[in-house]
Amino acid sequence: MNLSIKNGDFIFAVMPWAYPDTPVLGPSLLQSILKNSGYRSQIIYPNFQFYHAVDPVLYYSLSNDHSLFELSDHLFSCYIHGKERIKSDHFLQALGQQHIEHKLGKNYVEFLSRIRDVDIPEFINALALLITEKEIPAIGFSCTYNQVLASMALAKGIKKIQPEIKTIFGGPSLAGKMGIAHHQKYPDIIDHIFIGEADEIIADIVDGILQNKTDMKIPGLTQYKNGLVKGPDRVPVTQRLDDLPTPDFSDFFEQRNAMNGEGVHLPTMRPLPYESSRGCWWAEKKNCSFCGFNGLARQYRLKSPLRVTAELESLSTAYVNLDFSACDNNINNSHFDILFPTIAQTNVDYSLWYQIRPDISKKNVMALKRGKVVYVHAGIESFSDNILKLMQKGVKYLKNIQLLKWCREAGIKVSYMILWGMPGETPLDYSKMAALVPFIVHLDPPLRMQFIELHRFSPMFTEPDKFGITETYIRENYQYVYPLDMLEPDLFYYFNFYASSTKDAMEYTKDLHDAINLWAELHHNIETKPVLEMKLGKDFLLIHDNRCGENLKYFLNQIQKEIILYGDSICKISTIYDLFKLKCPELNTLQIYNEFETLKKNGLIIIENDQYLSLPTRTLIMA
Structure with missing residues (x-):
């Protein structure tokens, strides 16, 4: 050797x-x-x-x-x-x-x-x-x-x-x-x-x-x-x-270079790891139901912006590298105000990766972009409000779509998964999501659908009765990892579970699986990649839409334009009615309602109860 x-x-x-x-x-x-x-x-x-x-x-x-x-x-x-x-x-x-x-x-x-x-x-x-x-x-x-x-x-x-x-x-x-x-x-x-x-x-x-x-x-x-x-x-x-020093990666590069020098082809390198925080500030408030990460160290702790930027500079210089991946579980709001503006001021073309919660503002998405962030892994997990509530995510599905839209506009790639098999979910949750997918295929698709894993330290593991879990047991194949006479639950991080509400999950999730697989296929080829883009005129809006496979053009009037632009972030429909009453008193309620219905019919907005979100994207001009 x-x-x-x-x-x-x-x-x-x-x-x-x-x-x-x-x-x-x-x-x-x-x-x-x-x-x-x-x-x-x-x-x-x-x-x-x-x-x-x-x-x-x-x-x-x-x-x-x-x-x-x-x-x-x-x-x-x-x-x-x-x-x-x-x-x-x-x-x-x-x-x-x-x-x-x-x-x-x-x-x-x-x-x-x-x-x-x-x-x-x-x-x-x-x-x-x-x-x-x-x-x-x-x-x-x-x-x-x-x-x-x-x-x-x-x-x-x-x-x-x-x-x-x-x-x-x-x-x-x-x-x-x-x-x-x-x-x-x-x-x-x-x-x-x-x-x-x-x-x-x-x-x-x-x-x-x-x-x-x-x-x-x-x-x-x-x-x-x-x-x-x-x-x-x-x-x-x-x-x-x-107080921690900069990590030393020299042994990694020395051994990797030696292998490459012998003609061994190792895989392409991923971005170098670093950290700007530890723990999870959301878990300190209310831990996601399925998550067992940081089981013994959930307390959220930050590095100062100056310390982070100094470490990035040191690592970049030492290893002639510009690509970095933060090991942080999620980003504290103070990073948007201090860290990323500090990184933005550096005259270095970093490409940074981060994990984020999906409920951040558009201002903070812009801060990520200016702060050299090109890739985020977002805790989206579902497009169902019922399932998100069961997961204790503290966010609704419109926020998830809103993040995907804003990141698409900012040129930030988003990775995420859709989890299924959450105790308490219903077949209706999945039929609604399957029906939703055709309207959002112009946004980044999930990496995959993933059956929910039961992790040690997670609320689902520590409080199974609360989630309708009636049985928790060692994974069957562990009997081939440890001898039978040594098996005990304390050895393991991953477990299987039974909840009667998900016994037919393979059947009722099939349509969503198929829809997401098609979504991913459409994005594999630049020629089939769907778009839903808008361009602004003075008192009109042009929309290019090929989500259904046809090249459709929409010419939106002033009222429809206003609805689309106000719906860039999730907006109450009642707010728009009040707005038009002030701006255009000649418009009656039925006229405004009909404009909403037209936009909804064409899949240009999503309406959920008294809220709506517009779906077309517009390339952002970075100041």
């Missing part, structure tokens, strides 16, 4: 199935903290090596498809437990009944068997040997999603050769009870699990290891003693983000 490891360094290992298109923010930040504290560390990216060893398309599927996470974990679990103990041959054959061929190909059993029997043992054994040849005091694993089993496999390989090397695990997949349960079941390969944010603690951990302390009473760190794991007395949460 061609991977350079330095003598004496504390190592962070980024294991499969992390996708090798971006550095990992957490370990990169901890590495900078250790450097500032006088300790040497190195981040190794074995996921590069493994990506090259297996089929890249297969790696991508196992890395990114949530429905395949148990399979990707299973393959490394065979190294830990033995394939017979977790019935691997039976599992791989049974996958055919789960219609896996369309994701992994017809020869998936052959490919997966080779990964399990050849690629993984060779990969883990070579990596463990390489690490143990150096004077390494400890190795750390930060585990998200499906990295836990791969990390434990390497820890086992290391312990077989050199058991005195300390293994420390952390990350969101081992938060809370999950970390304690894993340590209790695998004390032979896990020395400690860190629960919480390690920024202010990591130097103490490394110092304790270097001094061979056997009883490190450090906040957030588990201890195994006399056959039992003692969890941490408190979970550390970093308060002052401005």
Whole structure:
């Protein structure tokens, strides 16, 4: 294995199935903290090596498809437990009944068997040997999603050769009870699990290891003693983000460049990660029903605008990069007033990615655009007010469409998903959404429809009765990840659930699935991409509409023009009636009503109760 490891360094290992298109923010930040504290560390990216060893398309599927996470974990679990103990041959054959061929190909059993029997043992054994040849005091694993089993496999390989090397695990997949349960079941390969944010603690951990302390009473760190794991007395949460150093991505680029120099084709890089806040300010008020993110650290904390811009400048200069993706869960309103105007004043052509709530104002959309934001992931989730209420989103569907319209006008790409299977939803919710789609196909389509997952820490998990969930249970395929005698709910983040209201969801969501698939297809080809655009005249409005496949032109009169322009943001219909009574007293109520009906009939406005929203877009002129 061609991977350079330095003598004496504390190592962070980024294991499969992390996708090798971006550095990992957490370990990169901890590495900078250790450097500032006088300790040497190195981040190794074995996921590069493994990506090259297996089929890249297969790696991508196992890395990114949530429905395949148990399979990707299973393959490394065979190294830990033995394939017979977790019935691997039976599992791989049974996958055919789960219609896996369309994701992994017809020869998936052959490919997966080779990964399990050849690629993984060779990969883990070579990596463990390489690490143990150096004077390494400890190795750390930060585990998200499906990295836990791969990390434990390497820890086992290391312990077989050199058991005195300390293994420390952390990350969101081992938060809370999950970390304690894993340590209790695998004390032979896990020395400690860190629960919480390690920024202010990591130097103490490394110092304790270097001094061979056997009883490190450090906040957030588990201890195994006399056959039992003692969890941490408190979970550390970093308060002052401005005090944190800039993350160090140099190991990522050094190893990536070395692989590229050997002719290995790694995937195109994504924007570099950074953070301008932590936690979720909305969750502090009312957590979304399905969301378990930041389960132990929802408190919202901000970096100052000057600190964020300084960090962007430093990272951009160090790695000759202009594309950045914020790891923030959502944007605080103060960022619109201070951070993005500050970034706008920089003479640098950044391309920034952010996650946002959909209920932001047009002024704030403009602030994003001026602040070099080109891509947002929005928490839209549904176009049904009933479902959005069940999800505790704190927003109505017209706001979601309004955001899509404004971002289209500003040239900001929006990604989002439509979630289905929410307990309490009705077939009528989906028939209404399916009927709505043809009117909004000129806006960015969702990435996909996603069945609602039950996450640990989410309100649906902690208060199932409130949501009509009558049964919560371990996912069936977990029996092929952990031996049956080790299975317990505390190990897991994802669960299955049963709610009688959604038992026929596959049937009543079909029309919406079909409509969204067609919507996405229309946007794949520039020639078929729908438009609904308007151009202003002095006392008229021209509309170009090809949403239905025909090129339609509408000439709107002064009254219709006023209705469209006032409806740029969600507007009360009664407000428009009052307005026209003042501006045009000669107009009667029936005349105004007829103009609304004409616009509605042509799909140029959406009316919901006493509110409406106009749908045509107009390219914004950025001041």
